[in-house]
Amino acid sequence: MMKPEETVMTPEEVAAAIAAYASDRKALDVVQMDLRRMIGYTDYFVIASGRTDRQTKAIHDAVYAGMKSEHGRLPQRVEGLPDGRWILMDYLDVVVHVFTPETREYYRLEQLWGEAPAQAVGAGSA
Numbered sequence: 001m002m003k004p005e006e007t008v009m010t011p012e013e014v015a016a017a018i019a020a021y022a023s024d025r026k027a028l029d030v031v032q033m034d035l036r037r038m039i040g041y042t043d044y045f046v047i048a049s050g051r052t053d054r055q056t057k058a059i060h061d062a063v064y065a066g067m068k069s070e071h072g073r074l075p076q077r078v079e080g081l082p083d084g085r086w087i088l089m090d091y092l093d094v095v096v097h098v099f100t101p102e103t104r105e106y107y108r109l110e111q112l113w114g115e116a117p118a119q120a121v122g123a124g125s126a
Contacts, residue, residue: 009071009073011043014044014067014073015044015094017067017070017071018063018089018094019032020066020122021065021066021067022059022063022098024066025055025062027048027049027050027055027098027122028048028049028051029047029048029049030120031045031047031118031119033047033110033118034116038113038115042090042092043094044093045095045096045116046094046095046096046097046121047104048098049098049100050084050098050100052100053084054084056085056098057081057087059087059098063098064089073091075089075091076091077089077090078090084100085100085103086098086099086100086103097109
């Protein structure tokens with residue numbers, strides 16, 4: 001069995017794992033966006049909402065802990081954690097955005113990147 005630090009994952013597998021950890025924390029409207037043909041700095045966005053800033057922090061914590069313990073991966077940077085309205089986690093090939101509903105509606109990343117193939121993930125998806 002591989003040790004976590006030896007795990008090799010494709011960007012798609014990283015995005016799927018992150019989406020699963022977010023869903024496990026009851027994240028709302030989890031979306032995985034494929035940006036490989038659109039931009040050069042990342043392959044995927046995973047976008048999720050928490051009902052409150054407290055829940056966005058819990059989603060961050062679940063993603064952080066799961067990626068660290070099960071895959072030996074840490075984000076290169078994290079922004080927005082103290083406030084909790086928009087938490088950004090940069091895993092290089094995958095950038096995670098965890099919003100409160102109001103902040104997600106304000107920034108509308110799905111509409112901004114509307115040409116990107118997107119897939120709803122988790123229990124709340126159709």
